[in-house]
Amino acid sequence: MFAVIKTGGKQYKVAANDLVRVEKLAGEAGDTVTFENVLMVGADADVTVGSPLVDGALVAGEVVEQFRDKKVIVFKKKRRQGYRRKNGHRQELTLVRITEILTGGAKPSGKKAAPKKAAPKKAEEAPAKAEEKAAPKAAEAPAAEFKDDIKLIGGVGPALEKKLAALGVTSLTQIAEWSKDEIERIDGELNFKGRIERDDWIGQAKDLIAGKPPRAKADQ
Structure with a gap:
């Protein structure tokens, strides 16, 4: 059995146990x-088309994950006016596993999708990952000077320092702990075109925190 549903202004053809990426829905995994x-609801040659919706039909699912899609760059330019704007956008999405397609006014049974076989393995790896994350923080203790x-x-x-402060960046400690998403956000806001990673700001910040001298300009 299959169904065609509408959510987030888009239509999706789904069946039981399908994984569907839709625009963000409220809820946790x-x-x-x-x-x-x-x-629309159909099974083999028996198809029911709504006008616009199928009476008594309902599709139930389970939230698998909340995540953000790949970054999309939006660039605007006006000729001979010196106008240029570059912005990035990452759409928030929800991954849903379809559990039931119901008709005739039936209510969801509330059954959950079968757990993934890889789940126990992830549970065993969790302590190791936690130790890996803790190790760098211990090694990056600020030097006395x-x-x-x-x-x-x-x-x-000074000029770039003011721009960074306007974005909430005021210390080397913040820069040293930047995630990939934060690098993309700051790089896009300042129109750096990859300068942060190219000049290894995070590496420089960690060296300075450890008490190492600033890198020479020739190394940039």
């Missing part, structure tokens, strides 16, 4: 979600 906008000044990073002067 393991929660049950229902789709009431069912446009540590001076938290972001202008010590090569290429960062």
Whole structure:
């Protein structure tokens, strides 16, 4: 049996146990979600088309994961006006496993999708990952003579310091702990075109925190 549902302004053809990526829905992993906008229900040659919805039809699913899609770059330009704008966008999505397709006004049974076989393995790996994350923090303890000044990073002067402060970045400690998403956000806001990774700001910040001298300009 299959159904065509509508959510987030888009239509999806689904069947039991299908994994579907839809625009973000409220809920956490393991929660049950229902789709009431069912446009079509079919089984083999027996197909029911709604007008616009199929009466008494309902599709139930289980939230598997909340995540963000790949980054999309939006660039705007006006000729001969010096106008250029570059922005990035990552759509928030929900991964849903379809559990039931119901008709005739039936209610969801609340059954959960079968757990993945890989789940126990992930549970065993969790302590090891936690230890790996804790290790770098212990090794990056600030030196006694540590001076938290972001202008010590090569290429960062007073003007750029003000721009970073406007984005909430005021210390080397923050830069040293940046995630990939934060690098992309700051790089996009300042239109750096990859400069942060190219000049290894995170590596420079960690060296400065450890008490190492600033890198020479020739190394940038």
